[in-house]
Amino acid sequence: DPLRVVFCANATHALNLAIGGLLRPGRHVITTGMEHNSVMRPLRSLEAEGAPVTVAPCSPQGVLDPADVERAIRPETALIVATHASNVVGTILPVAELAAIAREHDALLLVDAAQSLGALPFALDDLGADLLAFTGHKALLGPTGTGGLVVGPRVDVARLEPLMRGGTGSRSESQLQPDFLPDKFESGTLNVVGLAGLTAAVDWLLERGVGEVRAREIELTSRLLSGLGELPGVRVYGTRDARRQLSTVSFTIAGMEPGGVGRRLDDEFGIAARVGLHCSPLAHETLGTYPVGTVRFSLSAFTTDADIACALEAVSRLAKTASGMTSPS
Structure with a gap:
C-alpha cells in the first residue's frame, strides 16, 4: 500500500520517527551490537527517560545469533531494532528470524535498511518487518535528502506519534494534525525534486534488476x-x-x-x-x-x-x- 510509505529526509529521520514515536518510559527495546548511531543515539536518549535498552551481542565478525535476542525478551518488550546489514563490514543480519521472535512475543520489529534497500532483492513481506527505514542516496542510487519509513499493518498508527506537526495539504480546515497515513507524519513541503530524482534512480535499478x-x-x-x-x-x-x-x-x-x-x-x-x-x-x-x-x-x-x-x-x-x-x- 503506497499510503503506508512515509517520505522522510533520510534514514536517520525515519529511524527517529519510528523509535521516538513508539517508545515510552517503561517500554523495553532490544537492539544489536552492530547498530549505527542513527539507532543508538535516539535509543540512549530515550533510555535516559526511562525506556530500558538491551544490546544483543554479535560476534567479532558482526554475526547475530537470534537466540541472543530471544533471551533478552521481557514482558515489557515493545520493540526490536536491527540493521539489515552493517554499514561497517556489510554483514547481513537475520531479520526474518527476528520478525518471528517479535511476533511470538507481541513486539514490533524495526529494520534499518539504509544499506540494504536496492542492494539486496527482497520485499517487506520477506523480512516480516513491521517498520522499515530507508535512505534514497545509497544503494537506491538517488539524491541525498530522500528516504522514508514503511509502516506495516501490525503497527497501530494511533500509537505512533509524529516528530513534528504542521501543514500537510490535507484537512486544512482543521487545526489538528491528521490521524491517517501518510499525512500524519509528512508535515511541511517534501523534497519533491529529490523524490523525482529517486524515482528515476529506482526506475533504472528495477529495469536492470x-x-x-x-x-x-x-x-x-x-x-x-x-x-x-x-x-x-x-x-x-x-x-x-x-x-x-x-x-x-x-x-x-x-x-x-x-x-x-x-x-x-x-x-x-x-x-x-x-x-x-x-x-x-x-x-x-x-x-x-x-x-x-x-x-x-x-x-x-x-x-x-x-x-x-x-x-x-x-x-x-x-x-x-x-x-x-x-x-x-
Whole structure:
C-alpha cells in the first residue's frame, strides 16, 4: 500500500520517527551490537527517560545469533531494532528470524535498511518487518535528502506519534494534525525534486534488476576480499564471505592509521574511502576496532573490474611502504 510509505529526509529521520514515536518510559527495546548511531543515539536518549535498552551481542565478525535476542525478551518488550546489514563490514543480519521472535512475543520489529534497500532483492513481506527505514542516496542510487519509513499493518498508527506537526495539504480546515497515513507524519513541503530524482534512480535499478546488481557485486566483492586477504600486513574484518555481506569491505594496514591510509589513497591513487568509526562506535567495539576504526571500501552497481584491480594495487603498495619493504612513490 503506497499510503503506508512515509517520505522522510533520510534514514536517520525515519529511524527517529519510528523509535521516538513508539517508545515510552517503561517500554523495553532490544537492539544489536552492530547498530549505527542513527539507532543508538535516539535509543540512549530515550533510555535516559526511562525506556530500558538491551544490546544483543554479535560476534567479532558482526554475526547475530537470534537466540541472543530471544533471551533478552521481557514482558515489557515493545520493540526490536536491527540493521539489515552493517554499514561497517556489510554483514547481513537475520531479520526474518527476528520478525518471528517479535511476533511470538507481541513486539514490533524495526529494520534499518539504509544499506540494504536496492542492494539486496527482497520485499517487506520477506523480512516480516513491521517498520522499515530507508535512505534514497545509497544503494537506491538517488539524491541525498530522500528516504522514508514503511509502516506495516501490525503497527497501530494511533500509537505512533509524529516528530513534528504542521501543514500537510490535507484537512486544512482543521487545526489538528491528521490521524491517517501518510499525512500524519509528512508535515511541511517534501523534497519533491529529490523524490523525482529517486524515482528515476529506482526506475533504472528495477529495469536492470536488483538481483543482477547483487550477483555482480558478489563477484566483485569476493575478488576484493580475496585480494586484500592475501596482502601481508592487511587485516580484513567481517565474515569475508561475499554471500553473507553487502559490498562493504573494511580493513586496516599494520603500522598505518586508517586516516593516513585514506589520505594516501585519495592523494596518490584517486581512490575515495571512508575511514574511522563510520558513525558506528558500537559496531567497532564489536569488531575490536574501536577507537581507531577501519578503512572502508564501498562497491556499487557502477564498480568495474579495473576499479578492483586498482584498489588492490594501491593497498598493496601502501602495505609494503608501511612494512618498510619499499619506499613510497
